[in-house]
Amino acid sequence: MGNAPRVGSRSLDATRVDHVQDPRDRKGPQHGDQPADAGRAKQQHRHQEPGNFVRDELVMEKYGGLLTEKTREATRETAHQDIVTVLEARFGDVPQDLAKEIALVVDGKQLKGLVPTAASCLDLDVFRGALARS
Numbered sequence: 022m023g024n025a026p027r028v029g030s031r032s033l034d035a036t037r038v039d040h041v042q043d044p045r046d047r048k049g050p051q052h053g054d055q056p057a058d059a060g061r062a063k064q065q066h067r068h069q070e071p072g073n074f075v076r077d078e079l080v081m082e083k084y085g086g087l088l089t090e091k092t093r094e095a096t097r098e099t100a101h102q103d104i105v106t107v108l109e110a111r112f113g114d115v116p117q118d119l120a121k122e123i124a125l126v127v128d129g130k131q132l133k134g135l136v137p138t139a140a141s142c143l144d145l146d147v148f149r150g151a152l153a154r155s
Contacts, residue, residue: 093129126155
């Protein structure tokens with residue numbers, strides 16, 4: 022034992038390992054352990070607290086309409102871009118005036134119908150006609 026390496030005043034004798042904890046002996050979660058859905062659980066817990074619920078309700082009451090309108094606007098812009106992208110993939114450059122006409126469409130159902138039209142029309146003139154009729 023006299024030749025065993027030393028760290029500080031302790032010997033690193035290979036026969037002595039009682040200070041090392043066997044991972045199978047761990048009880049309960051340890052530091053760094055989190056269940057896979059820990060973030061979701063914390064988020065759900067946050068919403069269960071009465072103060073946060075009231076605050077969230079007040080925010081939605083005050084800004085809900087604005088958030089809803091911004092969401093609709095973003096959805097419309099995405100649909101406009103998708104339609105133009107499909108037309109570009111099929112026919113090359115899309116004329117500016119046609120892109121502007123597409124951007125003027127605000128009805129969600131009309132936009133949804135224009136996506137398959139853009140994917141199946143014979144040419145840009147046929148698409149223009151469908152756009153004018155919709």
